[in-house]
Amino acid sequence: MLIHLVCAARPNFMKVAPLYHALKKEPWAEPVIVHTGQHYDPNMSDAFFQDLGMPRPDIYLGVGSGSHAEQTAKVMVAYEKIIYELRPDLVIVVGDVNSTVAATLAASKVSYPSDGSAGQVRRPLVAHLEAGLRSFDRRMPEEVNRLVTDALADMLWTPSRDAVENLLREGVPEAKIQFVGNIMIDSLEMLRGKIEAQSTHLSLGLGSGDYGVVTLHRPSNVDDAAVLKNLCSALQAISEKLPLVFPVHPRTRKKLEETNLLPSMMNGHRLLLPEPMNYVRFMSLVFNCRLVITDSGGIQEETSYLGIPCLTVRENTERPITVTHGTNRLCALENLGEQADRAMQAQASKDRAIELWDGKTAERIVAVLRGVAEQSGRGA
Numbered sequence: 001m002l003i004h005l006v007c008a009a010r011p012n013f014m015k016v017a018p019l020y021h022a023l024k025k026e027p028w029a030e031p032v033i034v035h036t037g038q039h040y041d042p043n044m045s046d047a048f049f050q051d052l053g054m055p056r057p058d059i060y061l062g063v064g065s066g067s068h069a070e071q072t073a074k075v076m077v078a079y080e081k082i083i084y085e086l087r088p089d090l091v092i093v094v095g096d097v098n099s100t101v102a103a104t105l106a107a108s109k110v111s112y113p114s115d116g117s118a119g120q121v122r123r124p125l126v127a128h129l130e131a132g133l134r135s136f137d138r139r140m141p142e143e144v145n146r147l148v149t150d151a152l153a154d155m156l157w158t159p160s161r162d163a164v165e166n167l168l169r170e171g172v173p174e175a176k177i178q179f180v181g182n183i184m185i186d187s188l189e190m191l192r193g194k195i196e197a198q199s200t201h202l203s204l205g206l207g208s209g210d211y212g213v214v215t216l217h218r219p220s221n222v223d224d225a226a227v228l229k230n231l232c233s234a235l236q237a238i239s240e241k242l243p244l245v246f247p248v249h250p251r252t253r254k255k256l257e258e259t260n261l262l263p264s265m266m267n268g269h270r271l272l273l274p275e276p277m278n279y280v281r282f283m284s285l286v287f288n289c290r291l292v293i294t295d296s297g298g299i300q301e302e303t304s305y306l307g308i309p310c311l312t313v314r315e316n317t318e319r320p321i322t323v324t325h326g327t328n329r330l331c332a333l334e335n336l337g338e339q340a341d342r343a344m345q346a347q348a349s350k351d352r353a354i355e356l357w358d359g360k361t362a363e364r365i366v367a368v369l370r371g372v373a374e375q376s377g378r379g380a
């Protein structure tokens, strides 16, 4: 069974890695990594492949940056050619980035003669890993990507029960949905030894539990100059009480430069602005921190799993389980200082385990796919 694992951007790589490793062990599976090239800086891409023990991508589409339509269209055009050439049996897409929806659209519309009886046509099956998450906010490009991907995919692999419910509410047949758990936890557990052996905080001159970690890159937080300015002021004020480490996403760095906010942000040793870090180095920083301030999806989940207080600077989250069962709190920019004060007092706690966030999601997906391979007679 020829399986394409499509990945594109930083948050995709840790979702693909455990599944790639698990499929590699199966005699019936031929996993192939397709990197669309949406993220291309070495520290946004190559560093993750190294950490996660993945080989260089078998196929690299090199689409780079662009507007949403450009990026989506470039992936569709490039990937359609690859599908016709290689005819995969299954295309696995992950997360909610532009490449996720683009690869899904391309794979859903191709058709070529089946190798069986004359006149029959075939296309690859499409599976969406991390299906069913909804912020119910269509101003977010990722929400549009999630909706379209889930409407088209043949198999929907969900990380949590609320995601299953969202899909059922949208009329998706139950047979298409498999509740497999959270694949990000597989990566974290796979690399726990290496993460615990790193001490990123010490290399930055910080003690364990004596600092906060910040990541911000969402258009809603960084694209508007006035919002970004307020955010920077809030972070500076918090850093007077608790040193902050803010590895700056390329998108955010560009905006900080355009708005001339970078010099004042760098003026002071309590607010550190390193380049984005590789997975192990970054997770080591999170493992040892007092609190996280973010707008990332994945970090809401990782902090919940680890029991570390997390303030998410957004109006909503597509991952509500991190609020109901984890340590995540949604936070308006105006309240960031006050909520940070409160979070600094909170003890790290891991009171409730989240169902199927157990490091065994890749195993469950392999079991599902073994069944598919047997049914289709492809290589099983």
Ligand code: UD1
Binding pocket: 009, 010, 011, 038, 039, 040, 041, 042, 044, 045, 065, 066, 096, 097, 098, 099, 141, 142, 217, 249, 250, 251, 254, 297
């Ligand atoms: C993308 C995803 C978002 C994800 C985020 C994680 C979409 C719609 N958004 O947002 O869901 O949370 O990745 O990082 O797919 N850039 C570089 N080097 C790189 C990558 C990007 O300089 O390696 C620059 C680009 O030139 C662009 C900006 O960063 O100006 C944004 O990149 P893009 O991939 O368009 O979206 P992200 O904001 O990274």
